[in-house]
Amino acid sequence: MYGKNKVMLLKQDFQRVLFISHNAFSTTLNNGKTYSSFFEGWPKSKLAQLYFQNEKPNFNVCNNYFHITDEQVLMNKKKNIGKKIDETNFNNIQKTQSSVHSYVRKNPKAILTLIRDIVWGINRWKNRNLLEWLNEFKPEVIFFVGGGSLFSYKITKFIASYFNIPIVLYFTDDYLTIPSKTKTIEWLNSKRLNKYLKKFNKSVDKIFVIGDDMKMEYQNKFNKQCISVMNSVDTEKYNVIRLKSEINHGVEKSKIKIAYFGGIHLNRWKTISVLSQCIREIQKEGKHFDLDIYCVEKPAKEILEEIHHPPYSNFKGGVNEEHIISKMMEYDVLLHVESFDTNMIFKTRLSISTKIPEYLACSKPILGIGPSEISSIKYLKRETESFIINNIDKVTVLKVLNEIFNKKDELNLIGEVNYLLAHKNHDSYKEREKIKSGITSAVKQY
Known part of the structure; x- marks a missing residue:
């Protein structure tokens, strides 16, 4: 009896985290491997992920997924955009990567990023499918991996406002420094993202970054303490x-x-x-x-x-x-x-x-x-x-x-x-403790 109560008490120490990123938790892909290392040992009942690439997720650390892809936003009716993924329908996902993303990855042109943000900005993703999934999970905090696409920030801000919960932000690359004005579209994309971040920053409680160099720059940029968390390994x-x-x-x-x-x-x-x-x-x-x-x-x-x-x-x-x-x-x-x-x-x-x-x-x-x-x-x-x-x-x-x-x-x-x-x-236990401490603090202080 004592042992059972001890396990229950340990689970109560963890918050219900909605993890939002472009890539799914994975054991093979670099980004997904990093995310998985952060949440290994987290109770699966208290972790869910919303992601935007047409990838097959891994169920080692999480078994509750919802994905929205470029193809869905472009071609599906609004009521058919977004899909819940669990171990029962996992095998129905045929592709491991969206064809749109594959093209953009091979042709990283700023104009394509702008067009993508405009298409997602119509908000066709905001439908009953997503809201029902979110209300079923009832997140207490969002862990958001910030990227270079504005639409993911807007989705994250909408969900945070909907549930009145804090955002823990994580950056693995520098998407915020404005490039030379000679590249007009790329400069415009960065300008739009940085402008929105001034509003977004009000909902951010903790910021994790990939290393000490980014920590120094981003503390000045956001006027908030940043915590360096690198990829970890067992x-x-x-x-x-x-x-x-x-x-x-x-x-x-x-x-x-x-x-x-x-x-x-x-x-x-x-x-x-x-x-x-x-x-x-x-x-x-x-x-x-x-x-x-x-x-x-x-x-x-x-x-x-x-x-x-x-x-x-x-x-x-x-x-x-x-x-x-x-x-x-x-x-x-x-x-x-x-x-x-x-x-x-x-x-x-x-x-x-x-x-x-x-x-x-x-x-x-x-x-x-x-x-x-x-x-x-x-x-x-x-x-x-x-x-x-x-x-x-x-x-x-x-x-x-x-x-x-x-x-x-x-x-x-x-x-x-x-x-x-x-x-x-890079020991995984030490890095996970940083993540857990930051998430717990964000929920308590919000």
Whole structure:
């Protein structure tokens, strides 16, 4: 009897959280994996998610979903927009990504973002389907992942006002800094979003951000305290997998295996292409490297031709979620890249890749390639034992490849140091406690 009451008491310590984001909770996709790590162990009866991509959600941390997609808003009658998803109708979702979103992702033009906001701004999503689902759950607080599309902020503000509940805001990328006025539409989109945020900010109680660089800027922007919460990992799980693995962690005398895991959008493929060329060139000196590229999305033919050059560099496709950790551990060095394009630097400068904590927890050295002003690269250089390339010219890349080859006997030791850092800075329990504390405080103070 005592044990049962203790469990009930623990559940009472958790608020009913409505999680709103573009991506669903996931065990494979980077954003969804981060969200899931924050709410692992949260009572499922007190967690629901509203999301906007046509993705298949995962039921590990949440079993109550509602999704509204671009296609629904464009083509369905108002009464048919929005759909509740649970484990009974999960298999009825055929696509894993909306075709509209796929096009926008491959063609990231500001005019498309504006058109999308205008279409959603008609408010056809505001119907009985959504309201019935919300009233059934009765949220006490909203955890909202802020993005670059104005419509999601308006939906969040409507729900917060409807239930008179606070908003906990989370930013993973910088969508708010207004770009150069030379790009008129992009400047207009940022201007519209920042103007609306002045109204939206009144309902925001707590702000979580991806790293310390963003924390400093956003505290001034919002005039509110920001809390840095990075992607977290179960370091003990990684260590168990590593100890159970039969993989030979020693580096081959004549070859170093490098792997990249993640998206190649935002022109990251261009950086990978230069590395691939340098790997081919350094073979002439008798220093052999293999580069394997793992990405869920198959790239366009012209991009594939730039990064897939067997046997030196190989596009491998996606990795099953059950095997991705052990797959990472097969390699000697793990690769993180950023784009050197001016526009992409602007978009990613305050972001810290969700993949970095996973790399560190694998007990592997990291090769980080990207501009020095991007937070991911700054973090790798400041906190970790990593090989860093801040200039994408071939002379610099070849120099660092030589450095890696000359230190091949030290790579395992470097990896051990990185694992300790993962445990210190990215342990999932510590990050979840920050989230829980912030949510509890927001509800009590509202």
